Amino acid sequence: MSSAISRSLRLRSIYSSITAQWRLNNLSFHGLPENSRHFPSDFCIDDRYRKTPAFAAINFKFLCTTATGNATNQSNTNATATGTSASGWSEGDSGNSNDGKSSGGPHGKPVRSGPVSWMSFFLLFCTGAGLVYYYDREKKRHIEGIDSASNAVKQGPSVGKAAIGGPFNLIDHNGKAVTDNNFVGKWNMIYFGFTHCPDICPDELQKLAAAIDRIKEKSGMEVVPVFISVDPERDTVEQVREYVKEFHPKLIGLTGSPDEIKKAARAYRVYYMKTEEEGSDYLVDHSIVMYLMDPNMQFVKFFGKNVDADSLADGVIQEIKQHKMVKA
Amino acid sequence: MALEAYASQSSDSIHTDVLSQARLACYKARDAFYACLEKESNKKPTESAYVGLLYPAECKKTREAYVNQCRPTWVKHFDRQYCAKKRVQRLLDDNESRRGV
Numbered sequence: 001m002s003s004a005i006s007r008s009l010r011l012r013s014i015y016s017s018i019t020a021q022w023r024l025n026n027l028s029f030h031g032l033p034e035n036s037r038h039f040p041s042d043f044c045i046d047d048r049y050r051k052t053p054a055f056a057a058i059n060f061k062f063l064c065t066t067a068t069g070n071a072t073n074q075s076n077t078n079a080t081a082t083g084t085s086a087s088g089w090s091e092g093d094s095g096n097s098n099d100g101k102s103s104g105g106p107h108g109k110p111v112r113s114g115p116v117s118w119m120s121f122f123l124l125f126c127t128g129a130g131l132v133y134y135y136d137r138e139k140k141r142h143i144e145g146i147d148s149a150s151n152a153v154k155q156g157p158s159v160g161k162a163a164i165g166g167p168f169n170l171i172d173h174n175g176k177a178v179t180d181n182n183f184v185g186k187w188n189m190i191y192f193g194f195t196h197c198p199d200i201c202p203d204e205l206q207k208l209a210a211a212i213d214r215i216k217e218k219s220g221m222e223v224v225p226v227f228i229s230v231d232p233e234r235d236t237v238e239q240v241r242e243y244v245k246e247f248h249p250k251l252i253g254l255t256g257s258p259d260e261i262k263k264a265a266r267a268y269r270v271y272y273m274k275t276e277e278e279g280s281d282y283l284v285d286h287s288i289v290m291y292l293m294d295p296n297m298q299f300v301k302f303f304g305k306n307v308d309a310d311s312l313a314d315g316v317i318q319e320i321k322q323h324k325m326v327k328a
Numbered sequence: 329m330a331l332e333a334y335a336s337q338s339s340d341s342i343h344t345d346v347l348s349q350a351r352l353a354c355y356k357a358r359d360a361f362y363a364c365l366e367k368e369s370n371k372k373p374t375e376s377a378y379v380g381l382l383y384p385a386e387c388k389k390t391r392e393a394y395v396n397q398c399r400p401t402w403v404k405h406f407d408r409q410y411c412a413k414k415r416v417q418r419l420l421d422d423n424e425s426r427r428g429v
Contacts (some may be wrong), residue, residue, distance in 0.1 A: 196346050198402040199355075239343060246348040281401040 080106065112197040164299040166267030169260050170228070173241040173253035180297050187223045187320060192270045193232035194284050195243040200305075207309045208290060209248035213314035221320055223292075229255045230265060230272035231284045292316055294323055345399060354398035358406050361387060361394040364409075381407045 156284035165180075172178050172320055190207055193201035208225050215223055227244055229235035232255050235243075240253035255261070265272060288305045290312075301319050344350060364387040374385050383391060395403055 195342065196399075196401075198399075198405050202348070202351060234343070242347055274410075279400065281399060283401055283405060 017049045025101055064270060078246070134266070162299055164267075164269055164302075165293060165297060166264075168228075168254075168255040168256075168264035168267060170256035170264060171237060173237060173244055173255075175237050178254065183224065183226070183293070184297055185295050187221065187295060187316075188297070189223055189316070190226045190228060190291045190293060192228050192230050192265065192268070192272070192286060192289070194229050195235050195239050196281075196283070198283070200288060203249070204288060204290070204305070205244075207312065209251065210309040211312040211316065212248060212250065214309065215316055217314060219317050219320070221317070223316060225251045227251055227253045228261070228264060229253070230257045230261060230270065230286050231274075232256055232261045292319060350397075354394075354402065357390070357394040357397040358403075361390040362410060364390045381411055 086256070167180050169179050170176070189208060189212070190199075191204060193204065195201075205225075205227065211225055212225050215221055227240070227247060229240060235255045237255060240255050244251040244253035256264075268291060270287050272284055275283050275285050290303045291299060292301045292303070294300050300323065301315065303315060307315065365383055368384045368386045372384060375383050375388060375391070398406075
């Protein structure tokens with residue numbers, strides 16, 4: 001029986017040594033016989049085994065434990081590098097209890113179980129749990145960082161503002177010459193249009209007037225509506241006066257010389273263009289936008305044609321509140 | 329300076345036809361005309377208004393009232409708007425009928 005076992009062991013170790021040798025080093029199969037010579041030659045050496053010293057020791061171990069049990073310790077001390085592979089070979093070998101025992105331990109001590117033990121499971125579990133916990137904490141910290149960063153950006157006005165606004169030199173609807181400094185100290189809503197506008201400017205100005213009233217009753221804040229004409233040739237002071245009178249008592253209408261209007265429109269990035277009709281009448285194509293300016297005449301926010309009076313009022317109140325928060 | 333120039337210009341009449349009363353009258357006439365168009369949409373359009381808008385002879389009266397009330401540029405502007413709206417509606421409606429073809 002022991003001969004059968006030793007034969008199967010031999011075959012297995014032959015196969016393993018061949019594959020291992022081929023994997024681990026590029027030396028030719030026939031180039032190694034010298035290495036195996038320095039082992040004690042009276043142990044069952046077979047010149048079929050062209051192998052590295054370490055594997056030679058393993059093979060010795062397998063071969064010799066079937067024959068002589070006391071060679072185990074010596075060969076195990078030589079097999080320092082291949083503890084794990086040897087233990088792999090011993091799997092499933094039910095024939096010899098010695099072999100099962102002598103797998104692996106780098107110090108020659110027999111390890112009782114295979115590579116997967118309860119201890120290793122426990123360690124693995126601990127490592128996994130530790131990693132999960134650590135990364136979870138990191139993620140929470142990162143998310144908090146993002147939250148606080150986004151809040152900071154919202155409140156900081158110095159994080160890049162649109163370059164809208166600038167000095168202008170115009171005449172108001174009472175004939176008085178005003179510059180942008182006259183509007184410093186109060187919040188302003190500026191709308192660019194012209195009096196001969198068929199439907200859009202009246203609608204927008206009505207919306208603006210309603211919003212101003214709503215802001216006043218909701219929050220008590222004073223916002224000054226301003227109308228600047230982009231059609232200075234037809235919009236005289238009287239014309240503008242009659243026009244703005246109908247919308248809101250606080251609405252201030254501005255007009256001026258075409259050059260000044262051009263400068264103001266450029267400062268506020270407003271497009272306007274006369275559409276030539278036949279006859280003396282024409283319409284002026286212009287961008288439909290309202291600018292909210294803070295008490296220093298700095299640009300805060302713009303509102304387009306799509307907002308209705310309520311949204312406009314709410315938007316303005318929100319901007320004013322945020323501005324106050326930042327300044328405080 | 330500029331102030332005097334504007335003061336002298338004030339002797340010209342203020343264009344009252346763009347002030348609110350005139351505007352509202354214009355809007356009313358305009359709406360009346362377009363309502364007539366909608367009502368008589370099955371009739372054949374024979375008369376021609378501005379910018380290619382056609383309307384049936386039944387709406388001639390409302391058309392005249394409309395043109396009288398509003399400035400001609402405004403009439404053109406509103407006609408153009410109406411045509412664009414009609415075109416978009418036609419586009420949306422047509423998509424329904426062409427499905428499955």
